Amino acid sequence: MMLEETGKRARSAVPAVSALDTAVRNAVLLTAASYLERDAEKLLAANGEDRKRAEEKGMKPALLDRLTLNSERIAGMAEGLRTVAALEDPVGSVSSMNRRPNGLLIGRMRVPIGVIGVIYEARPNVTSDVFGLCFKTGNVTILKGGSDALSSNRVCTQILREALRDCGVCEDALQLIEDTSRETAVAFMHLDKYVDLLIPRGGAGLIRTVVRESSIPVIETGTGNCHVYVDETADIEMAVNIIFNAKTQRIGVCNAEESLVVHRDIRSALLPALEEKLREKQVELRADEAAAEYLASSVPATEEDWGTEYLDYILSIKTVDSLEEAIRHINTYNTGHSEAIVTQNYEHAQKFLREVDAAAVYVNASTRFTDGFEFGFGAEIGISTQKLHARGPMGLEALTTYKYIIYGDGQIRG
Amino acid sequence: MMLEETGKRARSAVPAVSALDTAVRNAVLLTAASYLERDAEKLLAANGEDRKRAEEKGMKPALLDRLTLNSERIAGMAEGLRTVAALEDPVGSVSSMNRRPNGLLIGRMRVPIGVIGVIYEARPNVTSDVFGLCFKTGNVTILKGGSDALSSNRVCTQILREALRDCGVCEDALQLIEDTSRETAVAFMHLDKYVDLLIPRGGAGLIRTVVRESSIPVIETGTGNCHVYVDETADIEMAVNIIFNAKTQRIGVCNAEESLVVHRDIRSALLPALEEKLREKQVELRADEAAAEYLASSVPATEEDWGTEYLDYILSIKTVDSLEEAIRHINTYNTGHSEAIVTQNYEHAQKFLREVDAAAVYVNASTRFTDGFEFGFGAEIGISTQKLHARGPMGLEALTTYKYIIYGDGQIRG
Numbered sequence: 129m130m131l132e133e134t135g136k137r138a139r140s141a142v143p144a145v146s147a148l149d150t151a152v153r154n155a156v157l158l159t160a161a162s163y164l165e166r167d168a169e170k171l172l173a174a175n176g177e178d179r180k181r182a183e184e185k186g187m188k189p190a191l192l193d194r195l196t197l198n199s200e201r202i203a204g205m206a207e208g209l210r211t212v213a214a215l216e217d218p219v220g221s222v223s224s225m226n227r228r229p230n231g232l233l234i235g236r237m238r239v240p241i242g243v244i245g246v247i248y249e250a251r252p253n254v255t256s257d258v259f260g261l262c263f264k265t266g267n268v269t270i271l272k273g274g275s276d277a278l279s280s281n282r283v284c285t286q287i288l289r290e291a292l293r294d295c296g297v298c299e300d301a302l303q304l305i306e307d308t309s310r311e312t313a314v315a316f317m318h319l320d321k322y323v324d325l326l327i328p329r330g331g332a333g334l335i336r337t338v339v340r341e342s343s344i345p346v347i348e349t350g351t352g353n354c355h356v357y358v359d360e361t362a363d364i365e366m367a368v369n370i371i372f373n374a375k376t377q378r379i380g381v382c383n384a385e386e387s388l389v390v391h392r393d394i395r396s397a398l399l400p401a402l403e404e405k406l407r408e409k410q411v412e413l414r415a416d417e418a419a420a421e422y423l424a425s426s427v428p429a430t431e432e433d434w435g436t437e438y439l440d441y442i443l444s445i446k447t448v449d450s451l452e453e454a455i456r457h458i459n460t461y462n463t464g465h466s467e468a469i470v471t472q473n474y475e476h477a478q479k480f481l482r483e484v485d486a487a488a489v490y491v492n493a494s495t496r497f498t499d500g501f502e503f504g505f506g507a508e509i510g511i512s513t514q515k516l517h518a519r520g521p522m523g524l525e526a527l528t529t530y531k532y533i534i535y536g537d538g539q540i541r542g
Numbered sequence: 543m544m545l546e547e548t549g550k551r552a553r554s555a556v557p558a559v560s561a562l563d564t565a566v567r568n569a570v571l572l573t574a575a576s577y578l579e580r581d582a583e584k585l586l587a588a589n590g591e592d593r594k595r596a597e598e599k600g601m602k603p604a605l606l607d608r609l610t611l612n613s614e615r616i617a618g619m620a621e622g623l624r625t626v627a628a629l630e631d632p633v634g635s636v637s638s639m640n641r642r643p644n645g646l647l648i649g650r651m652r653v654p655i656g657v658i659g660v661i662y663e664a665r666p667n668v669t670s671d672v673f674g675l676c677f678k679t680g681n682v683t684i685l686k687g688g689s690d691a692l693s694s695n696r697v698c699t700q701i702l703r704e705a706l707r708d709c710g711v712c713e714d715a716l717q718l719i720e721d722t723s724r725e726t727a728v729a730f731m732h733l734d735k736y737v738d739l740l741i742p743r744g745g746a747g748l749i750r751t752v753v754r755e756s757s758i759p760v761i762e763t764g765t766g767n768c769h770v771y772v773d774e775t776a777d778i779e780m781a782v783n784i785i786f787n788a789k790t791q792r793i794g795v796c797n798a799e800e801s802l803v804v805h806r807d808i809r810s811a812l813l814p815a816l817e818e819k820l821r822e823k824q825v826e827l828r829a830d831e832a833a834a835e836y837l838a839s840s841v842p843a844t845e846e847d848w849g850t851e852y853l854d855y856i857l858s859i860k861t862v863d864s865l866e867e868a869i870r871h872i873n874t875y876n877t878g879h880s881e882a883i884v885t886q887n888y889e890h891a892q893k894f895l896r897e898v899d900a901a902a903v904y905v906n907a908s909t910r911f912t913d914g915f916e917f918g919f920g921a922e923i924g925i926s927t928q929k930l931h932a933r934g935p936m937g938l939e940a941l942t943t944y945k946y947i948i949y950g951d952g953q954i955r956g
Contacts, residue, residue: 143873147897220896226918232907234917237895241929320753324929339734343754345930366952373954459557481651481947482634483561493646493950502955503648503946504640515655515738515943516759517931529929532917533895536907538780540787541916 131315134303135322138243138268141300146240146266150217152295157213157260160291161206164256167287168202174279175252182250182276190380194251195277205256208507212260215506218525219266222533233535238528240266242324245316246509247338249330250274255284258329259302261509265527268301270323272316274330275308282306317342329510332437347518347526349510352382352465353437354495357454357480358398359471360391366492367398367470368405371443373494374468376409380439382511383466383488383498387434387444389454395422395447411441418447434461451476455483462486464513466495487513487520545729548717549736552657552682555714560654560680564631566709571627571674574705575620578670581701582616588693589666596664596690604794608665609691619670622921626674629920632939633680636947647949652942654680656738659730660923661752663744664688669698672743673716675923679941682715684737686730689722696720731756743924746851761932761940763924766796766879767851768909771868771894772812773885774805780906781812781884782819785857787908788882790823794853796925797880797902797912801848801858803868809836809861825855832861848875865890869897876900878927880909901927901934 164171175197182192218238225235244267248254255271262269273281285304292299305316317326320343328338332351339346356374358367374385390398399422403413413426414433420426426445433444434457448454458467468490469480477491488498498521500508505523512518518526578585589611596606632652639649658681662668669685676683687695699718706713719730731740734757742752746765753760770788772781788799804812813836817827827840828847834840840859847858848871862868872881882904883894891905902912912935914922919937926932932940 142899143870143897228916228918232911239899242899340757345759345928347930363952369952369954377955456557477949483557485653485656486945488946488948490948491950493948493953494955496955497646497948497953498946502642502646504642514759516761519943520946529933531900532902532912532934534902534904534907534911535891536905538777538783539907539911540783541791541908541910 130307131305131312131319134270134305135243135319137300138270138303139322141268141298142242144298145263145268145301146242148266148297150219152297153217153264153266154213156291156295156297157209157264159295160256160259160288161209161213163287163291164202164206164209164284167283168199171202171280171283171287172197172199174283177279178250178252178277187276191250194249197252197280201253205253208257209260212264212507215264215524217264218528230539231537232539235533236530237533238525239531241527241529243268243270243322244527245270245272245319245323245326245344247272247313247316247326247328247330247334248274249334250276252277252280252284254329255281255304256288257507258509259288261507261524261527263301265524267527270303270305270316272305272308272313278306278308314341317344320344327510345517347510347512347522348514349512349522350382351437351463351513352384352511353386353435353461353463354383354466354468355387355389355458355462356385356468356470356495357389357458358391358394359451359469359473359476360393361472361476362394362398362470363472364397364401368402370468370470370492370494371402372405374496375406375411375443376441377494377496379441381496383495384439385443385495386436386438387446387461389446389448389457390419391454392418392447392449395419399423399445406443409441411443413443413445415445416447419445437463451479455480459483459485464515465511466490466498468493468495487511544721545719545726545733548684548719549733551714552684552717553736555682555712556656558712559677559682559715560656562680562711564633566711567631567678567680568627570677570705570709570711571623573709574670574673574702575623575627577701577705578616578620578623578698581697582613585616585694585697585701586611586613588697591693592664592666592691601690605664608663611666611694615667619667622671623674626678626921629678629938631678632942644953645951646953649947650944651947652939653945655941655943657682657684657736658941659684659686659733659737659740659758661686661727661730661740661742661744661748662688663748664690666691666694666698668743669695669718670702671921672923673702675921675938676941677715679938681941684717684719684730686719686722686727692720692722728755731758734758741924761924761926761936762928763926763936764796765851765877765927766798766925767800767849767875767877768797768880768882769801769803769872769876770799770882770884770909771803771872772805772808773865773883773887773890774807775886775890776808776812776884777886778808778811778815782816784882784884784906784908785816786819788910789820789825789857790855791908791910793855795910797909798853799857799909800850800852801860801875803860803862803871804833805868806832806861806863809833813837813859820857823855825857827857827859829859830861833859851877865893869894873897873899878929879925880904880912882907882909901925
């Protein structure tokens, strides 16, 4: 019943929020940024409660780190809101306006989606990040964060709602679902009467559950089993640098490389040099037999390795006899995120770009560039690994839809 | 198990089908068109079986008409395929290619979606229409037609598959699910492992079931509770013509008007003239009290009328005191399809365009124009009434997605 009420309030806020001027939306974001800084102590205290509970139940250090706020991170949250305020507003722009033979003038106007739900794990900074992007584009937001971050999320939401109120905007533009039970999570996924889009932000398990369960349209984000394929014509130094960067520059991210696909004829030139470089970061190599021959030290790869997103200093290595086999292997095991070829062969580059099925396909560059800022879109709400609506880094435009507007002077259909 | 096999075959056909040249795809469509004409007798015989069964079980005349094929309709199916062959191919085009400061060249390439499932009712012409649009855009298609049209659909699919084979293309680019049980329909909606997009084509009940049940992304099409709002400044003659056209030009379609919203101050000028015009088609008027005062003969409208898509010679009439009330009424009861205002007031026109939440919003024109051909997109697979991926008439582009392609020369992330 509480949830139904949340949905109703969100839906009622839609007309007012979607009609706000850009200037008002930006003012809210800037006000929210300064309130986060002003109330940093309150936020830190709430986060302290969350961390205390998490430590008592023995949360792993990596997760505890994600849960933790400090002054620097709060400054980062405020800065994030200011960055979004400075981005160009896509809402209201009209594209492809054309006059039809009967005189009708038809164009596509960018408009907010309406109500966006976001389900995420225990990372309190996501609360303000997601609000910033959704509100900038005129949407109403319902958040459901991880239970371990409840105190932080509650205080953060209060601060953001205060900014809304003080700028004269309906506070229900942002609501937090405070009941963190599984039943409520499932009920949220069926709130299609009020929610237009649901975005899960988190690990593969969370995403799978939401896709299976939700009757609201979902955008899948995040999981990346990314490959670099080294063609037989590759420049060895370039290949080593790209793989080292894609694998080790940041291991816990979705656009990191998890698997190397290597052409049989370039194994002897590539693998010893690569192994030496990867030793700097103690990367474990899980190789098939044909690759292991050229490595001083490796673990045999199993079928399971081809499908695993390690998010760790581990790299699987698969040997292929041709570009076709490489593409087939990648299209079988990838998650539709980011894939790269290193090659000096023009035709191979073009074929790889055309035939690999992923959100971002690279020639001679690291997969680590798949990111809203690197692509020039600014802040992103996630990286879509599905094919409908938005694919790849989802900037502001992905949080809008369009409608056709038609100017007539009395036209009727014959 | 059969269904699982169908899914697997479709998925295996994806790489070959998505890599076909435009010329081959067009050749298949033209061949299919000529085979439909060549095998018209066979198709008519199968359709005769379907109709016989349907008549025996007492199918309503309107449905029986939709089920019926004749030489003219088969020629229409062939012509439809030729029209689609002549349309521009969106696949492979690259837009927004930009060089980033680090030298990466990033562009968006249009690509097929993959496997598209379509669930439709007993209208055999849909079989070739849907195949034409999906195959033109490099997609693999799985069809599930209404059980009453099974014989027709089976023969039609055989003919289309023969065209694929004779052009050297994998026949599994098109498959028909012949088991028309409800269990199989539900299992089909959960085939997300193999199917990328599901499009229900049919009435509100079918669409609702698919949206609720499917774990595959769905595009909602079709239902239209469309309004014409007559502002107090409207030109009366224009308003009468637009309403007459939107209501009666074709009653059974989703972009027909179902409800008139009228400003209180224009009732006396509009309603008697409109009633006289609508009498030509014996349109029943279901009016609120304030409108009924100005009508010679009407039935009292109930709350239920505001939400009803009649698809019949019936028009509901709601009186409002302001543009704001009109927008609120429309946004409460509409289905996100097509909405129109008739006005001479500039600000009212702009406000209506901005604030009404629908796929197509008109000023001074009939709602009947919401259609792929009228919008200049050519043939359409349906009219989307949802907000993600595609909205309004869905032409070829709505059956594609994009991927980012990135040309580098060794870039790594710092």
